[in-house]
Amino acid sequence: MALVRVISSDGAAFLVSQRLAKRSGKLKTEIETFRKSSDNSEAQPEIRIVTIRAEILRLVLQWLQQHQNDPVLPANQNEQDGRGDAEMGQSQWDRDFLAPMDLGIVMELILAANHLEVKGLLDITCKLVESKITGRTVDEIRTAFKLKSDFKGNEEEQTRLENRWCVEN
Amino acid sequence: MNVLAALLRSWRLSKADEDLGPCFMDSLPYNPLLNPLIIAKVFAYSGQKDLLNYRLVCKSWNGFATSLLQSNSYATVRQESDLKRLLRLTKHSSNSFPITRFYIKLATLDNTSHLLKTLSMPTIVSLKVVIPSKLFPQSLRTIQQHMKSLRHLVICRLPELSFEAIVSVSADTERATNYGFMPKLISLTLRNGNPNRNFLATYDLVVSDFIRSARSLKSLDFCDWNCLARVFRECPLDSLKSLRVIGGKVSEGDLVVLMNKKELKLERFVARVDRSVRKELLDQFLKMRVGAATSSNCKSGSGVKVRVTLPLSSSPPS
The missing domain is CATH 3.80.10.10 (Ribonuclease Inhibitor)
Structure with missing residues (x-):
């Protein structure tokens, strides 16, 4: 079985099968680039992911392992309204997988899934974040996610008035 | 009265911090909730009332929530x-x-x-x-x-x-x-x-x-x-x-x-x-x-x- 070494930002190496790694769009491209540039077709590719630390990379690989036999959907299928597969079938395993994580880990997973192009993982983590922000006040969201109000002049007040009209009609 | 309101406000904010974790955003290389692809995925699961609320958070959220609302809500x-x-x-x-x-x-x-x-x-x-x-x-x-x-x-x-x-x-x-x-x-x-x-x-x-x-x-x-x-x-x-x-x-x-x-x-x-x-x-x-x-x-x-x-x-x- 062809293997690939994936190395996290803090130097931890994970040895995984290429078949599994190729379910990540980013790793697939990296493996193919390595193949083209390497003379020895038997050489084991080594990919360094400088933005993802070991704990998060382990979670991504664990998720990929669990979902390695899922059918691969074309990137744009089922994407008409931005919703991905999470709506269709979030398995009990996924729920148990996400349950113990605090929001900080989830945010790191989102960045990792986005960077490594793992669509299914991105879908379920985004859905989890949505469930955390729904029903919250604007101030709570701004504080929790370090988002700053950058409205100028009366833009915020105008938005507030527009919102009130929409709610009433 | 104002003092009371300010106290209530700061209590609510600190409560939000407790729920969501106070400083996890600081350790991230960039804020995922300002990435268009990620915002689109998060907002896709939101209802009209939430989307209207998100418009007030910041300009980039305003833009995304507005365009999503424009494509699927009516009055x-x-x-x-x-x-x-x-x-x-x-x-x-x-x-x-x-x-x-x-x-x-x-x-x-x-x-x-x-x-x-x-x-x-x-x-x-x-x-x-x-x-x-x-x-x-x-x-x-x-x-x-x-x-x-x-x-x-x-x-x-x-x-x-x-x-x-x-x-x-x-x-x-x-x-x-x-x-x-x-x-x-x-x-x-x-x-x-x-x-x-x-x-x-x-x-x-x-x-x-x-x-x-x-x-x-x-x-x-x-x-x-x-x-x-x-x-x-x-x-x-x-x-x-x-x-x-x-x-x-x-x-x-x-x-x-x-x-x-x-x-x-x-x-x-x-x-x-x-x-x-x-x-x-x-x-x-x-x-x-x-x-x-x-x-x-x-x-x-x-x-x-x-x-x-x-x-x-x-x-x-x-």
Whole structure:
């Protein structure tokens, strides 16, 4: 079985099968680039992911392992309204997988899934974040996610008035 | 009082911190909730109320939530005061308004210019509107002039109560060819708001010009509309795929006019035909323009939908 070494930002190496790694769009491209540039077709590719630390990379690989036999959907299928597969079938395993994580880990997973192009993982983590922000006040969201109000002049007040009209009609 | 409010506010904020974790965002290389792809995925699961709320967080959230709302929410306007407020809110820029589909349903109009101003909001994509007869020609022209992004339009025209209500349309201004095209309009429904009354003024040239300006019109419906002959004659109807005449009757003359339109190829034709129509002519029409070989009360074949209701007294088709 062809293997690939994936190395996290803090130097931890994970040895995984290429078949599994190729379910990540980013790793697939990296493996193919390595193949083209390497003379020895038997050489084991080594990919360094400088933005993802070991704990998060382990979670991504664990998720990929669990979902390695899922059918691969074309990137744009089922994407008409931005919703991905999470709506269709979030398995009990996924729920148990996400349950113990605090929001900080989830945010790191989102960045990792986005960077490594793992669509299914991105879908379920985004859905989890949505469930955390729904029903919250604007101030709570701004504080929790370090988002700053950058409205100028009366833009915020105008938005507030527009919102009130929409709610009433 | 202010101190109390400030205390309550800081308590709520610190509670939010406890729930969500106070400083996890600091360790991230960048804020994922400012990445367009990620925001799109998070917002895709949100309801209208939440999306309206997210508009207030910051400018980039405002942009994403607004465009999502614009693509899938609609509003019904029943009070003239709501219409006035809408116009005030969109006075400077209607592009950022979160709703682009409106059902404007006003029973009485004290000041009709409000309606006409609404009809000049350029970003509306879908509109259902009830228009009193005397405003009909003027309204169609306003729509034609200003609402270039309109895709779906339903006009419910209320018939005149007396001849006094008729606006005279002088011969030179009646043709509205100079008012521009409606490039995106794909479906148009013209409905008589009170089927018990016929229109006194037909304004059929105004209607024809309007239909002609919609170059990519796919679906055209007339409901209880009592003046079709001239409209059919004046409009090329080249791009049309579905034609429905509900409540009125299609005469033999109308069918001949439609039959002579060389480019017309319908995929759906729903109509009640007048008892004067000969069966051979109807069959020939269906064959040439609808792609169906025979007519019957309900017939569908080769993916083409045809429903032609024949008068009861005529002989049933074989």
